[in-house]
Amino acid sequence: MHLSREAIVEGLQRIVGPADVITDRRILVESSVDNFRKLQNIFDVHTMPVPAAIVMARSTEQVAAILRFAGEHTINVIPRTGGTATEGGLESAVPDSIIIDGSAMNRIVDIDAYDMQATCQCGVPLQALEDRVRELGLTTGHSPQSKPVAHMGGLVATRSIGQFSTLYGGIEDMVVGLEAVFPGGIVTRIKNVPRRAAGPDIRHVVIGNEGALCFITEVTVKLFPYFPENNVFLGYTLKDMKTGFEVLRAVMVNGYKPSVARVYDPGDAGLHFSHFAADDDCVLLFMAEGPAGIAKATADGIAAIVAGFAECTRVDSAYIETWFNDLCWGPDKITAEDERIRQTLNVNRTTEISADWSSINDIYQAARARIIAEIPDITMMGGHSSHSYINGTNMYFNYFFNVVGVGPEEETAKYYLPIIGIICEETLKRGGSIVHHHGMGKARAPWVRDEYGSSYYILETLKHAFDPEGIMNKGTIFPL
Amino acid sequence: MRFAALLDGTVATAAVQAQALAGFLGDGLRGDLAGETFVLYCDERDRERLVDLAPTRDVRLVKTAARRPERMVDCLTAAARGGDTALFLAAAGATGTEIVTRLACRAGGGVLTDALTIEARPQRLVCRKNVYSNHLVGRFELRARPWCVTVDACWNDTRRSPSPSHTILSESDESGDAGRPGATTDTRATGATGAAPFADAELLEAPSSGDLAKSRFLVVAGYGAASREGTERIADAARRMGADFGVSRPVAMNAWAPMDRLMGVSGTRAAPALCIVAGASGAPALYWGIEKAGLIVAVNPDERAPIVANSDAALLDDAVAVLEELAEIVAGRRTHE
C-alpha cells in the first residue's frame, strides 16, 4: 500500500514523536546524496529523489517498529549513522524513502579491559570510542581516515578498514558480537565469544551488508594494548612501482606484520611527499608498532628486507612520522576541500580494488594507462597500496579531473562512472575484486554479478530471504 | 629621543587610529621618548576634530590629498632627514604599513609592522610582534634609525584619552601637485608627472566590520555551522540575542557569509565583553581576533578543539542547536524585563 509523504511522516511521528522526525526540506535534499554525489551539495544542484523524512531512532525497539512500518507499506529504508559513505550507499535512489538515522544511539555501553572488548551503540563516533579506550592504555586498532566523523554502525555495515589493518585486520577481524534488526522488526543478537564452529559464521551476513539486509544497532569490538611510544617509522624512495609491490610482498611473505605498509606511485606521492621526494619518485613507507620487542624486530626485519632492494633509498623517518600525525579528516579539512572544489571545479575521486601479488601491478598499469588515454580532463592519475596480506594487496586509485563543459550533476556520468568502469574491467579480467573496502554502494552495484560469478547465488538468496519486500536500501549492492 | 606619530585623518578610521596610538604611547612603548603627532587632513572641516584626537600635545598639521600615502611619505622623509626623529609610529592598517615601509626605505631605517610592544634603547629598538600566524610572539631589534613602526591592532581597543590640550607646531599644505614644500623631486611612487597613480577611485561599501571591531557582544561562527543554512541560523540566533555576528575564514571563503564578517588575522579584531565562538576550533589566526574578549564561551562538540581550553566556559555540543536554544532563553528573558 503506497503511502503519501505526509502519511509516511505521520506514521513515523507516531513511533518516535514529532521532534525526532526531520522534514526540513533543505536537510532532506542534502541527505539525498552521500560523498558519491557530493558535488551536488557543494554546488547546490539536486537531482536525486528527495526522502520523505529522516527519522532519528533512539532505541532498538524504535528501529524495529520503524522497519515494521516500512515493511507494511513497502517504503524504502536507508540506514545511516555517521554519513561518511563514498559509494552512493546512502543515496535515496527511489522517491519517498525513509532515512533511519542511528546517530542519536551514541552510548558506549561497556568497556571491558579484562576481556578486551568494548560494546557501543551504532551512533558512537569511532573517535569517541578510541579516545575513551586510550585513557586505559588501549586502542581499537581501527583507524580509517574518516575516524573523526564516522560511527560504529556504518563502519561495520561497510566492512571498513583502517590505516593499521596490516597488523590489526579490518573491521571483520575486530567485531566480536553485535545486535541487528531485520525487516519485519526482528531483533537478533549475536553473542560475544572469541570463536565458535557452531555452523557458518553468521556475523558475516551483517558485516558488510551496507544496509541492504538489516540495521545494525549495537556492536562489540576487540581491544588491543596501545604502545605508541614504540612506534617505528621507515620511509624510502624508489623509481619503479613494480618494485614497490615486490617489496611489500617480500615483507608480508617473510612473516612481518607492520601496522602500516604502503607504496605510493609518483602522482599520488606528489600530493603528500613533494618536500622530500622527486616528481618521479615512488614512496614506500612502513610503521611498526606493538610491544617494544615486536616493534623493533618488525622494523629491523623490514629494514633488512628493503636493504636487499638496491633501488630503494632511505629517507629520514621523521618525514614519515610527521606526515602520519596529520592524516585523518577533521571537519576543517573537509570544508577546505569543498571550497577548493567549488572554486576550481577540480574534483578528487578514489576507487580501491584488491588482487593477488601476481596481478596487482598489471591492474595498476593497465587501468592507469587506459584512464589517461580514454578519459578527458584528467589532472592527476595515481594511487597507492595500503593494505597488504600474505596473498596479495589492495590498490587505492587516487585521481583528479576538471569538470569541463557539464554541470556538477553530470560529473558522475561524464567522468567518475567511466573511470570506475575501466578500473573494474581491468581488475575483473585479472581475477581481482572490484571493491576492497569502501563498499559496493550503488556506484559499483552494476558489476555485482561479474564480481561474484556463480557465488552470486549465495548473496542473492540472502537478499530474498531477509528482505523479501525489497525495502532495505534499494540500489545498494543489488542494482535497481 | 624623539618620536613622530602619524594620524591619517583623510580616512574614516582616524578615531580608532588615535585610540591605538594613545594606548600604545601610554603602555606599549618603553624608553625615554618625547614626541609629536603629524595630523593629515584633506577637509578643512575636520581640522579641529582631528587635532583634538591627537595623542600628543604637539601637533603638526599637514593638508594632503585623500588616498595619497606617498605624499605623507615625502613629508615624513623630509622630517626624517632632519635627523632628530628616532621613531615614526603609525596605527595598524594598509596605509600605515605603506607609509612606514616606504619611509624606512628612503630614510635608510628599519621597519617593523604590528608591534605589540617596543622598547627604545640607545642603539636599537627592541620590538615584540606576533609571528607564525599568531602561534608565537617574535622578538626583533631594529638597528638602523629611523625606526618605522606600526602598532598592532590589539591596541585599537584601549580606552586611553587623547591629550587634553594641543599645540600646533606647524602647518603645511602638501595637497597641490607642483612645488610642494618638503617634497622630493623623486618621481618614485607618483609616476613621472607626479600625478596620482590611481584614477577613478571609488569607495564602496564602508564595511560593517567597523561595527564588529567595536562589538560588545559577539557571536563567531565557524565551519561547525556545516552549511550556509547553519551559518544563517547562527546569525539569526545572534541577532535575536542582540549580538553582532562574525565568522571564521572557512565560513567566509565558502561564501556562507560575506567577507566583511571575517574575524581574525585576515579580518577584524574585537574585544567584546562577551564572545561566543560557535563551531570553530579556535585556531590562533581566528583566536587573535577575539582573544581580548572579557568572557569567551566555546560551543564545539570536540573537547580537544583548542578553543575549549582557551575559553572560560565550553559547551560540548552542536553549534546551531545550542545557539538557537540560547537565543530563545535570552530573547525570552529580555521580553520579561
Added chain:
Amino acid sequence: MSAVRVLVCFKVTPDFEALREADWAAAATQGVQTRYVRRVLNCFDESALELALGLSDAAARLGVTVELGALSIGGREVDPYLKTLVALGYERAARVAAGADGDIADTDAAGVGVGAAAGAAGVDGAGLDRAASGLDFAPAVVASIIASYVLRADHSDLLVLGCRSGPGDGGTVPFRVAEALGWPCLTRVTSIEPLGDGRLRVGAMVDDGLLRVTLRPPCVLAVGNALVSHLRAPTLKDRLERRERRIDVLAAADLGLDIAAELRREACVPTALETIDRRRRGAVIAGATPRDKARTLFDSYLSDLIETL
C-alpha cells in the same frame, strides 16, 4: 595593442597548521621545527597566481596579450609548483636559489639543515627555523631579490604577489619592492580586471571600505582576501605538452647580489621566540541536551552580564 608583462611572486612555506601544540610549546627553546612538514603555497600568493591567470583569460577575450611569469625563492621543493605553473600557461618560471644551498631532504641530516645564511645575520639562532631558505625574517633581502630579478632579468611591468606571508606576516615586501622599482603599490587587492587599453580595474580593501581604482602599469599589486583563493589544476595533457619548457634556477650572484652581505645589512633582526599561553578556565558545562546546556550557561555565566550589553 601592447602586451602586459606580468610577474607573480610566490612563496612555498611549511604548512604551519600541520604542527601541533607541543611543537609550538617547544619553539621558544628548541626552535620551530618545520623541516619535516609538508609544504604549501602561501594562501595570498595562491590567490595572486590564480588572479593572474584570470586576468590573462579576461584580457584574451578583449584581444590583449598577457605574458605570465612566476618567481619564487627557494630550493628544489619549489620546483613542483613551478612545473604546475608552466603547465597552466605561465611562460616564464624561475626560482632564485638564494640561501637554499641544496636539497631540503638531506637524509638523516641532523639539526636544522640547509641555510648557511643562518650565521650570517649575526643572530642568536635559538628558536629560529633556518631549514627553509634562511630568508624567513629578511624581507629587505627578499625585496632586493625580486626587484633585481625584475630589473635585470624579467622586465615585467606588473608585479602581483600576496600581501603578506608567514612566518613573519610583516606585509612589507610589496612596498619595499615598489620603492626599489619606483612603482606605485596597492595592497589587499581582491580583484584585477583588464580594461582593454592596457589599463586595469583593481579592487582593494582599504581601512574604511572597498576601493575600486583604474591604474596603468607599471605597478605592484599585493593580493589580500580575494574570493578567488585556489589555483586551478592543469591536465596531464597540459603538463605533457609543456614539459619541455625551462624552469630557470638562478643564483643570487646572477642578479648581482651578495645575500650574506645583504643579510648583514638587514635593519630588522629577529632575536628570540616566545610561546603564547592563551589558556583560560575551560570549564565544561554539563547537560543532557543543547537546551539544558544553554540554560546552565545562561544561569551560571550570562544572566547578569547580558543585561549590561
